[in-house]
Amino acid sequence: MKRVLGIDIGGSSVKAVLAADDGHLLMERNLPFDPTAPLAFVETAKAIHLEMGEADLVGVSAPGLPAPDAFFIAELPNRLPGMEGLNWTRILGRDIPVTVLNDAQAALAGEVWLGAARGATNAIMFTLGTGVGGAAMVDGRLLRGHTGKAGHLGHICLDTEGPADICGMPGSLEMMIGNCTIQERSGGRFQSTHDLVSAVSDGDEAASLIWNRSVRALACAIGSCGNLLDPEVAVVGGGIARAGALLFDPLERELRKLEWQTRGHQIRLVAAKLGELAGAYGAAWNALRVNGFTQSP
DSSP: OOEEEEEEEOSSEEEEEEEETTOOEEEEEEEEOOTTSTTHHHHHHHHHHHHTOOOSEEEEEESSEEOTTSSSEEEOTTSSTTOTTOOHHHHTTOSSOOEEEEHHHHHHHHHHHHSTTTTOSSEEEEEESSSEEEEEEETTEEOOTTTSOTTOGGGOBSOTTSOBOTTSOBTBHHHHHSGGGHHHHTTTSOSSHHHHHHHHHTTOHHHHHHHHHHHHHHHHHHHHHHHHHOOSEEEEESGGGGGTHHHHHHHHHHHHHHOOOGGGOOOEEEEOSSGGGHHHHHHHHHHHHHTTSSOOO
16 A cells, blocks of 8 residues: 655645545645745645655645646746745655646546546536636546646636636636626625625525526536537536535536537536545645556546
């Protein structure tokens, strides 16, 4: 049995799992750090690495675009200063190189390994929160692309005349459902998507109109990705997904209206299962994959 440590670097905390190579959880940790303190995330990751005992392999998940050799983050503008170019193998004092994976791609890998999409070979994932993260797997392989940005599904264009998102894309899915635009989309009435969903739950018709437009945008994005990537399953996670049936029931209805169902296949909609540990599990799984102890995606 190989013991593998997956470390997921977030915006203000580091999550980690120590697992056996069959996915059996041995230990987990979630430690906060001060994002304003220089390289505080490094010291937190080192403390977790020391605390969780001897692991045969280590993988790291982090925001940003990994380098082609997948051993450090090559590009991460405006977040976690100092992350770019960090050599995690050296930082953690490892003999076997530490693999590094984008956090959204890691979350999907975790869900495919042990979560809501377990066993799938064609899958997409949307994480709905302040923005909209995404990742894709096709024929058993995580899509990374030429520069590593493949799978940023939140930044596909749904309205050519809409406002631009942080990537410069007009009318993206992120602009239509992300918490970052809720005040603009609601005319200032709601300060968060949580407030909007509460109003929908209370039967507020105006709130329901706003919500249903957002849900239809997500359905269109999933349907479009279905035509492009032909997934068997779409995983939806993140804070907004906690709306439960208020999200998934109308999303199911809208998707079935517009989905191109080739050979009678419908994209299976599932709620993410691993929660905040998905990225850590995906980082662990990636370390196993790179070192030949499990099949890829």
